[in-house]
Amino acid sequence: MPNDSSVTRFTGATHYVLDDELAQIVNISMALEMPLLLKGEPGTGKTMLAHAIAESLNMRLIVLNVKSSMKLVEALYQYDTLTRLNDSRFGDSTRDVSNIEEYIKMGKIGQSFVSDERVVLLIDEIDKADTDFQDDMLDVLDQMEFDIIEIDKTIKAKNRPVIIITSNAKKDLSDPFLGRCNFHHIAFPEPDMMRQIVRVHFSNIDKDLLDNAVSTFYRLRDLRGLEKKPATRELINWIRALRSDPDFKVKDLVKGDTPYLGVLFKKSPDYVVAQNSVARFRR
Amino acid sequence: MFVDFFYILKQIGIPVSPTSFLRLQKALSMGIINSIDDFYMAARSILVKSERYFDLYDQAFAHYFEGAELKEPDEMIISDMARALLEEWLKSPKELAEALGVDESELSKMTPEELMQYFKDRLKEQTEAHHGGSKWIGTGGTSPVGHSGYHPGGMRVGGISRNKSAVKVAMDRRYRDYSQEGPLTQSQIGEALKRLRNMVPVGPKDQVNVDETIYRTMKNAGEIEIVFDRSLKDRLKIILAIDNGGWSMEPYIAIVQTLFHYARAQFKDLKILFFHNTIYDTLWEDPQRWHRPLLVNDLVRFDPETRFIILGDASMSPYELMATDGSIHIEERSGRPSYERLQFIAGTFPHAIWLNPKLENEWPYTRTISMIREIFPMFELTLDGLEAAVTHMMSKN
Numbered sequence: 001m002p003n004d005s006s007v008t009r010f011t012g013a014t015h016y017v018l019d020d021e022l023a024q025i026v027n028i029s030m031a032l033e034m035p036l037l038l039k040g041e042p043g044t045g046k047t048m049l050a051h052a053i054a055e056s057l058n059m060r061l062i063v064l065n066v067k068s069s070m071k072l073v074e075a076l077y078q079y080d081t082l083t084r085l086n087d088s089r090f091g092d093s094t095r096d097v098s099n100i101e102e103y104i105k106m107g108k109i110g111q112s113f114v115s116d117e118r119v120v121l122l123i124d125e126i127d128k129a130d131t132d133f134q135d136d137m138l139d140v141l142d143q144m145e146f147d148i149i150e151i152d153k154t155i156k157a158k159n160r161p162v163i164i165i166t167s168n169a170k171k172d173l174s175d176p177f178l179g180r181c182n183f184h185h186i187a188f189p190e191p192d193m194m195r196q197i198v199r200v201h202f203s204n205i206d207k208d209l210l211d212n213a214v215s216t217f218y219r220l221r222d223l224r225g226l227e228k229k230p231a232t233r234e235l236i237n238w239i240r241a242l243r244s245d246p247d248f249k250v251k252d253l254v255k256g257d258t259p260y261l262g263v264l265f266k267k268s269p270d271y272v273v274a275q276n277s278v279a280r281f282r283r
Numbered sequence: 284m285f286v287d288f289f290y291i292l293k294q295i296g297i298p299v300s301p302t303s304f305l306r307l308q309k310a311l312s313m314g315i316i317n318s319i320d321d322f323y324m325a326a327r328s329i330l331v332k333s334e335r336y337f338d339l340y341d342q343a344f345a346h347y348f349e350g351a352e353l354k355e356p357d358e359m360i361i362s363d364m365a366r367a368l369l370e371e372w373l374k375s376p377k378e379l380a381e382a383l384g385v386d387e388s389e390l391s392k393m394t395p396e397e398l399m400q401y402f403k404d405r406l407k408e409q410t411e412a413h414h415g416g417s418k419w420i421g422t423g424g425t426s427p428v429g430h431s432g433y434h435p436g437g438m439r440v441g442g443i444s445r446n447k448s449a450v451k452v453a454m455d456r457r458y459r460d461y462s463q464e465g466p467l468t469q470s471q472i473g474e475a476l477k478r479l480r481n482m483v484p485v486g487p488k489d490q491v492n493v494d495e496t497i498y499r500t501m502k503n504a505g506e507i508e509i510v511f512d513r514s515l516k517d518r519l520k521i522i523l524a525i526d527n528g529g530w531s532m533e534p535y536i537a538i539v540q541t542l543f544h545y546a547r548a549q550f551k552d553l554k555i556l557f558f559h560n561t562i563y564d565t566l567w568e569d570p571q572r573w574h575r576p577l578l579v580n581d582l583v584r585f586d587p588e589t590r591f592i593i594l595g596d597a598s599m600s601p602y603e604l605m606a607t608d609g610s611i612h613i614e615e616r617s618g619r620p621s622y623e624r625l626q627f628i629a630g631t632f633p634h635a636i637w638l639n640p641k642l643e644n645e646w647p648y649t650r651t652i653s654m655i656r657e658i659f660p661m662f663e664l665t666l667d668g669l670e671a672a673v674t675h676m677m678s679k680n
Contacts, residue, residue: 024324031315032306032329039334081493082509085500089507178332179300185334 022184026053029182035141035163037126037178040186043231046166049186050122053162060119062161064108066129072136075107079150100151109140110155118159127167131174138180189232191218201236202243212253213239220264223277230264238263288347289330295343297336303329319348476545476673490514520552520586522632526595527570528559535640538664539594542638560599561621561655562628579624582631590676591628591635594664597655598641604651625658634676640664 026049029036038046054061064075084103087093095102106114112121126134140146144157165181167173189197194214199205217238221229230238241260242248248259258278265271285307292299307329310316316325323344331340488511495510523546525539526532532539546553556566556577566582568575607618629635637659639652646652646661655661662672 020320021324024321025328028310028315028321028325028328031313032310034306036328037332082491085496085507085509175298179302181332182328183332184328185337 022049022186025182025184030162032182033160035123035138035165035181037165037167037173037181037183038186039167039183041188041229041231042168043233044186044188045232046186047122047124050120050124050164050166053164054120057120057162059162060115060117061122062108062112062115062119063122063124065124066126066133068128068130070129070133072133072140073107075109075137076140076146077107077110077148077155078105079103079148080105101153104148104151109137110146112161113144113146113155113157115161116158119161121161121163123163123165125168126165127173131177134173134177138177142180191215194218194232194235197232198236198239202239205239205243206250208250209239209242209253212250213242216253216258217264220258220274220277223273226265226270226273228265228267228270234264234266285326288326288343291343291347292330292340295339297331297339297343299330476669488513518552519550520589521546521550522554522556522585522589522591524556524558524562524566524591524593524595526560526593527557528572532596532640535596535664538640542594542664558595560595561597561604561651562593562624563621564619564624579627582628585632587632588634589632591632592638592672592676593628593635593659594638594640596641597637597639597652597661598649599651601650601654604654622654622658625655629658635659636672636676637661638664638668638672643668 026036038049040046050063051061053059079100080103083095084097084100087095088097091097109121112119123137126137129137141163144160145154147154191214194217195210198210198214213235217230217235238260241263245259252259256278258274261271261274261278265274289299289304307326310325310329316322326344327337327340331337490512492510492512495512496508499508499510500506523543525543527539543555547555554568556568557570557572558566559572562579564580565576565578567573568577604621607620637655639646639661641649641652641663642665643663646656652661660672660675662668662675
């Protein structure tokens with residue numbers, strides 16, 4: 001409840017490099033009990049942040065992956081009619097068929113409300129759903145309660161979850177939605193920050209490799225005409241690939257050889273663009 | 284506290300709501316904001332809801348806490364713009380005079396120096412009135428000031444520092460880039476077109492229809508009968524007609540390609556047709572507009588529910604649209620002007636729209652655009668325009 005938000009402050013986790021800005025915002029959102037809306041390029045660690053918060057606060061993380069066809073009620077609860085029908089027909093289960101409550105299953109938001117401890121609720125990629133879903137959902141999160149129509153019961157949150165919402169879209173969400181959230185935009189990490197991030201993942205990485213890989217990575221990101229720029233995730237995987245190749249030498253990177261481009265560029269036009277310009281680096 | 288800061292934000296154009304301001308007060312009273320850094324972050328995350336305004340916020344913050352000047356566009360930028368205007372003037376005096384709303388002959392009396400000065404004055408006037416909205420010069424997109432933001436070079440970093448790092452951060456204006464409109468990417472187009480769909484049942488019957496099941500079971504006197512339905516899938520029919528000829532579409536190739544690729548990947552029932560400038564007797568199924576013609580008259584065979592999207596800049600000489608022999612291709616001579624053909628298409632497909640890669644504020648300068656707008660609802664090919672287009676196409680259902 002409110003008091004433990006000021007006691008438990010968020011300072012960072014083992015696999016997530018946090019800048020002070022973000023830590024501050026997370027803490028303010030927790031104190032104000034408002035959902036935190038995170039926007040930013042894919043691969044800037046929006047989803048990872050929720051995991052990190054959960055880890056460092058020692059809370060359970062519940063993830064609601066939003067899908068475009070999703071209805072709000074699915075996120076709240078589900079009434080399993082089919083099982084009930086079967087039970088009433090065959091009567092071989094231990095459930096009491098006349099008690100509808102036994103056939104109500106909690107959705108992700110529901111789970112976060114009924115949980116006995118405070119949890120972190122991550123609502124991932126909210127922009128996929130339509131505007132009605134978004135607004136209705138915030139109503140529920142504002143009130144911290146919802147009704148189960150079938151059994152005429154109101155579910156109230158036992159503990160207010162820490163809510164993190166992520167959005168990839170460049171398009172803005174609706175005004176009422178934004179009005180109820182705190183907002184933060186995660187910028188793509190600067191090279192220095194990126195080096196730290198890589199070090200968190202590969203604690204024993206060679207400095208030469210780190211510097212060259214990161215600078216090559218930023219050079220490739222700056223290419224013109226890319227549709228999807230490689231992000232942190234791609235860089236990490238790429239370094240993993242470089243390290244696992246016994247024939248690879250850091251010298252090659254300095255010379256301008258860039259193996260495993262496919263790890264960085266996943267769309268074929270981007271791959272072609274990258275390949276052409278890598279050929280130019282080499283010259 | 285900080286009421287005037289709130290009003291500064293409002294004044295420079297950040298949409299801030301009183302509720303969020305009260306929330307900031309609450310945060311202040313809770314004692315979680317202990318330094319100016321905290322305040323910088325807290326106020327931004329609570330008050331500012333889009334990264335597009337981060338730059339403005341930084342400026343306002345630096346102004347409020349450090350007294351950095353909120354900038355007028357500086358002399359250099361103004362003279363750059365004036366020079367561009369001058370070039371424009373040399374190319375087509377008449378057009379520019381019209382755009383500025385002045386008499387051509389009056390301008391032509393001036394020496395180049397006087398002309399420069401005149402343009403500069405006009406620009407300054409304009410920036411004061413419109414907060415740097417420099418798009419008022421609409422001569423066919425050659426203006427050097429390509430977007431609508433308030434974007435002079437950089438903030439003056441001369442302010443006396445009192446070692447307040449948040450202010451320094453604000454003075455850095457790290458978020459400058461985000462306030463510009465980025466190019467339209469495939470995923471953004473997907474975002475905008477997502478609502479363009481028509482759900483119909485297809486595929487295997489694998490979803491339980493609860494209502495029907497209950498009904499049948501009751502009919503069966505309690506003997507359970509489970510009814511399955513097909514699941515709903517999107518089966519919207521779309522015809523996309525693209526203007527792929529002529530130099531006038533050249534600047535928009537990239538954006539059209541993006542839309543094209545998205546459309547091909549996304550819509551199952553999509554027909555792509557090509558035309559040059561405007562539509563006469565035939566549309567073409569091949570981009571070379573040679574091998575596979577499709578007579579416009581044959582369009583009646585298609586489902587009238589089809590969403591007919593025309594993509595072109597709608598810019599041509601008026602006779603190409605109106606004259607009976609307007610087509611620049613000699614073989615298209617049916618005696619019907621393109622204008623009539625377009626009307627025919629609009630009549631055949633009630634859900635037809637025109638997407639124009641030119642920005643809306645450039646439209647009034649091309650006559651054929653306004654003529655075509657009488658036939659088709661026209662939308663610009665930007666995120667907002669696509670959204671409006673989709674809303675329009677789905678609304679008449």
